[in-house]
Amino acid sequence: DRFWFSISDLDILLWAQGIALGMKLDVKIFEPDIWPLAVQGPKAEDVVVAVFGEAVRKTKFFRFDNLEFMGHKFLVARSGWSAQGGFEIYVDDAVIGVQLYDALAKAGKQFDIGPGCPNLIERIEAGLMTYGSDITRADTPLEAAMEQYVSLDADIDAIGLDAIRAVAKRGIDRRVCGLTIDGPKVPANRNPWPVKVGGKQIGSVTSAVWSPRLETNVALGQLAIGYTPVGTKVLVQTPAGEFSAQVSPVPFDGATKK
Amino acid sequence: DRFWFSISDLDILLWAQGIALGMKLDVKIFEPDIWPLAVQGPKAEDVVVAVFGEAVRKTKFFRFDNLEFMGHKFLVARSGWSAQGGFEIYVDDAVIGVQLYDALAKAGKQFDIGPGCPNLIERIEAGLMTYGSDITRADTPLEAAMEQYVSLDADIDAIGLDAIRAVAKRGIDRRVCGLTIDGPKVPANRNPWPVKVGGKQIGSVTSAVWSPRLETNVALGQLAIGYTPVGTKVLVQTPAGEFSAQVSPVPFDGATKK
Numbered sequence: 259d260r261f262w263f264s265i266s267d268l269d270i271l272l273w274a275q276g277i278a279l280g281m282k283l284d285v286k287i288f289e290p291d292i293w294p295l296a297v298q299g300p301k302a303e304d305v306v307v308a309v310f311g312e313a314v315r316k317t318k319f320f321r322f323d324n325l326e327f328m329g330h331k332f333l334v335a336r337s338g339w340s341a342q343g344g345f346e347i348y349v350d351d352a353v354i355g356v357q358l359y360d361a362l363a364k365a366g367k368q369f370d371i372g373p374g375c376p377n378l379i380e381r382i383e384a385g386l387m388t389y390g391s392d393i394t395r396a397d398t399p400l401e402a403a404m405e406q407y408v409s410l411d412a413d414i415d416a417i418g419l420d421a422i423r424a425v426a427k428r429g430i431d432r433r434v435c436g437l438t439i440d441g442p443k444v445p446a447n448r449n450p451w452p453v454k455v456g457g458k459q460i461g462s463v464t465s466a467v468w469s470p471r472l473e474t475n476v477a478l479g480q481l482a483i484g485y486t487p488v489g490t491k492v493l494v495q496t497p498a499g500e501f502s503a504q505v506s507p508v509p510f511d512g513a514t515k516k
Numbered sequence: 517d518r519f520w521f522s523i524s525d526l527d528i529l530l531w532a533q534g535i536a537l538g539m540k541l542d543v544k545i546f547e548p549d550i551w552p553l554a555v556q557g558p559k560a561e562d563v564v565v566a567v568f569g570e571a572v573r574k575t576k577f578f579r580f581d582n583l584e585f586m587g588h589k590f591l592v593a594r595s596g597w598s599a600q601g602g603f604e605i606y607v608d609d610a611v612i613g614v615q616l617y618d619a620l621a622k623a624g625k626q627f628d629i630g631p632g633c634p635n636l637i638e639r640i641e642a643g644l645m646t647y648g649s650d651i652t653r654a655d656t657p658l659e660a661a662m663e664q665y666v667s668l669d670a671d672i673d674a675i676g677l678d679a680i681r682a683v684a685k686r687g688i689d690r691r692v693c694g695l696t697i698d699g700p701k702v703p704a705n706r707n708p709w710p711v712k713v714g715g716k717q718i719g720s721v722t723s724a725v726w727s728p729r730l731e732t733n734v735a736l737g738q739l740a741i742g743y744t745p746v747g748t749k750v751l752v753q754t755p756a757g758e759f760s761a762q763v764s765p766v767p768f769d770g771a772t773k774k
Contacts, residue, residue: 272531279675280538417537 262333262348264294267389277417293355297362298344301369306345308365309358310334314345327361330354339376341384341509382467382476385436385508391450392434392464392478398422401480403434403508432461435486436508439475439494441501443468452495453481453503460485463494463503469510476510477503520591520606522552525647535675551613555620556602559627564603566623567616568592572603585619588612597634599642599767640725640734643694643766649708650692650722650736656680659738661692661766690719693744694766697733697752699759701726710753711739711761718743721752721761727768734768735761 461481719739
């Protein structure tokens with residue numbers, strides 16, 4: 259059997275190697291030469307279809323298919339870190355990979371496709387969390403507001419599942435949520451900003467930015483569970499002063515609309 | 517029992533957590549709030565003695581002692597990443613830590629002590645390897661020329677020891693060594709440079725710099741084992757052209773002399 263993990267910023271490979279060693283499993287864990295190529299945005303599906311064919315449309319959110327381009331099978335996943343959705347292609351052949359890049363660029367010409375990177379404003383508007391700031395190793399998927407992606411009742415044997423079940427039973431005491439912060443444009447936040455109610459700190463804002471489209475400051479943070487219902491009024495202590503704020507649904511209004 | 521690991525750049529903590537999980541060990545692994553403070557250089561011992569007392573002189577290379585400053589016990593280790601040696605102090609109290617910093621600065625005034633960072637030229641002259649370039653996860657201590665720090669015959673049960681013993685028995689096929697590169701000042705190397713003999717690549721240079729003191733280019737690299745004896749002549753392919761080079765003892769001549 260062969261499994262792929264796409265590990266992002268965390269060196270979870272070392273953790274997997276430790277588990278394999280500790281359990282004396284007969285596995286080989288290695289990092290393959292893979293260069294992920296992301297096609298993201300509202301027209302991503304049309305661009306990827308132009309290169310890989312109509313089959314792409316059937317791939318569900320965070321699922322993948324092995325699709326052919328120039329005789330080579332690429333793993334194409336409907337995943338990625340953008341508000342409008344898109345695809346991540348796992349390029350394992352440098353030569354055909356360059357041809358794939360050119361083909362995608364050509365197919366995307368009508369949509370002005372080009373090299374890009376995540377946009378801070380859009381990221382926060384969409385509620386896309388950053389590992390290391392919005393969520394850390396100390397958070398389970400429950401504190402990270404990702405409970406919809408965890409099957410607590412499934413009859414499977416998974417590391418950590420018992421621990422998460424225990425947390426779910428006991429109830430979490432803090433949770434990631436969205437906030438709109440009143441007042442003028444807030445500065446960039448390098449450190450978490452205290453969030454207070456009645457002079458007592460009840461959480462912190464971990465990402466914040468002025469949204470020109472929504473004409474307000476949008477933010478992500480973790481608050482004590484009693485303060486997470488939408489509409490709860492709090493005070494955020496920014497370097498520019500204390501401003502009133504309120505818990506908002508995430509994604510922020512209209513953020514994922516095309 | 518309580519063990520401390522000082523993990524440098526590699527997130528080996530995740531590996532340890534994996535092993536503990538896999539072996540179902542009853543351990544708690546966590547990252548404490550520790551800020552290592554290094555006092556390095558030829559006069560480091562005198563400076564640290566001035567603050568922690570004469571006991572410091574008895575601490576052996578890469579050993580440590582718990583020494584008192586202002587009523588607080590600090591772990592003081594004779595370790596660090598400099599050619600002349602020195603000490604690393606594991607500061608676990610922010611307030612007394614600042615007072616310790618001031619006391620060290622005051623004691624070091626006569627030696628012009630001040631904030632500093634590793635020096636690339638001195639690092640290479642001294643043969644101090646960088647994890648990630650000179651050595652990687654693919655190297656055992658044997659390829660890394662660190663066999664003197666490994667007890668292959670000791671009657672201990674250690675993860676990986678059997679594997680290293682097997683490598684030692686079979687013999688390694690490549691090893692880190694020093695090189696002097698002839699010709700003009702070489703540019704900084706961002707990628708490994710091929711090392712050739714008779715038109716065939718037999719290794720690569722991973723770190724190189726012009727040494728004004730030794731008036732030659734000094735370098736670290738890994739070569740096929742047959743080419744590692746001191747004096748072996750090779751060809752190094754740099755972005756500035758191909759230059760003759762020879763395997764050198766490490767540290768490079770005079771690099772660790774006071």
